[in-house]
Amino acid sequence: MTSIDVHELTKDYGTTRAVDHLTFSVRPGRVTGFLGPNGAGKSTTMRLVLGLDRPTSGTATVGGLSYVSLANPLRRVGVLLDAQAAHGSRTARSHLLALAASNGIADRRVEEVLEESGLAAVGRRRIKTFSLGMRQRLGIAAALLGEPDVVMLDEPSNGLDPEGIIWIRELMRGMAREGRTVLVSSHLMNETSSFADHLIVLGGGRLLADMSMREFLDSHRRPGVRLRTGEAGRLHDVLVRRGFRPVPGDDGRWTVEGVTAEEVGKAAADEGIPLWELTELRTTLEEAYLDLTAGRAQFTAPATASAAHQEV
Numbered sequence: 001m002t003s004i005d006v007h008e009l010t011k012d013y014g015t016t017r018a019v020d021h022l023t024f025s026v027r028p029g030r031v032t033g034f035l036g037p038n039g040a041g042k043s044t045t046m047r048l049v050l051g052l053d054r055p056t057s058g059t060a061t062v063g064g065l066s067y068v069s070l071a072n073p074l075r076r077v078g079v080l081l082d083a084q085a086a087h088g089s090r091t092a093r094s095h096l097l098a099l100a101a102s103n104g105i106a107d108r109r110v111e112e113v114l115e116e117s118g119l120a121a122v123g124r125r126r127i128k129t130f131s132l133g134m135r136q137r138l139g140i141a142a143a144l145l146g147e148p149d150v151v152m153l154d155e156p157s158n159g160l161d162p163e164g165i166i167w168i169r170e171l172m173r174g175m176a177r178e179g180r181t182v183l184v185s186s187h188l189m190n191e192t193s194s195f196a197d198h199l200i201v202l203g204g205g206r207l208l209a210d211m212s213m214r215e216f217l218d219s220h221r222r223p224g225v226r227l228r229t230g231e232a233g234r235l236h237d238v239l240v241r242r243g244f245r246p247v248p249g250d251d252g253r254w255t256v257e258g259v260t261a262e263e264v265g266k267a268a269a270d271e272g273i274p275l276w277e278l279t280e281l282r283t284t285l286e287e288a289y290l291d292l293t294a295g296r297a298q299f300t301a302p303a304t305a306s307a308a309h310q311e312v
């Protein structure tokens with residue numbers, strides 16, 4: 001099976017170091033989410049893997065070979081980089097037929113991927129009449145054309161409707177189950193957590209994390225609970241006496257950070273206070289990601305008045 005291997009990869013654009021001594025492998029059989037703030041170096045890394053740019057130093061290979069040395073590369077690596085790049089005056093079908101012909105792929109695959117990507121009914125329409133989501137589906141169809149072992153998708157759900165988002169998620173999960181190597185960049189954390197098994201996170205061109213989703217979430221876990229009780233006043237006092245800070249929510253539930261369910265459950269039982277609900281807080285991918293990348297984002301907006309107000 002085929003891995004993507006990046007070794008000591010560095011890319012300078014003038015005085016900007018876009019990628020800085022990066023080393024990681026993307027393994028088959030799982031979906032790897034490729035994350036990082038704007039300007040972290042994700043697109044540059046993908047471009048270097050695809051031979052669209054030359055590294056300043058280091059190597060990037062697919063199955064041990066540089067992309068440019070692959071014969072019929074579309075049959076080895078499926079790529080969605082810029083879905084808007086397809087030639088607008090062509091029809092979707094003729095665009096895919098041209099790609100198939102230049103990569104030794106049978107024409108019947110064109111019909112299959114049009115069907116699979118939900119574009120069969122519009123295959124004879126010119127691409128310039130396509131919506132953003134239709135172009136995105138066409139870009140994904142092109143990536144699937146050669147039934148590649150390796151798939152690299154940059155923001156695949158961009159412009160897709162909810163049904164399309166489920167489709168792409170299932171598609172990526174299915175490809176990983178078949179043993180393919182799937183690398184997906186996204187800024188959408190909820191979505192990434194719904195499809196990725198593994199994460200590679202960049203910041204300022206460097207590797208910040210390379211670990212399973214579970215490890216990543218666990219390593220950024222902060223203890224805390226959410227609870228509901230009929231005797232909020234009493235429980236509040238009990239918890240405050242024990243040094244905790246219960247915070248009431250709009251929905252009648254209380255949140256207590258820095259405490260385990262066992263501690264709260266025992267404190268409530270000791271005092272004979274019934275709990276109607278007691279749940280450990282779960283770290284979301286968004287929280288863990290923001291925790292890791294705090295201070296590493298190149299471009300950040302000042303806090304808004306309402307956000308600043310909430311912190312007071």
Ligand SMILES: Nc1ncnc2c1ncn2[C@@H]1O[C@H](COP(=O)(O)OP(=O)(O)OP(=O)(O)O)[C@@H](O)[C@H]1O
Nearest residue numbers: 013016017018036037038039040041042043044045
């Ligand atoms: N062709 C180029 N010429 C000069 N600088 C570039 C070029 N391409 C990228 N850069 C710079 O390299 C850095 C990394 O950019 P890159 O596009 O790889 O980041 P990214 O992680 O893909 O960001 P985004 O999430 O915004 O797509 C940025 O500082 C960017 O300005």
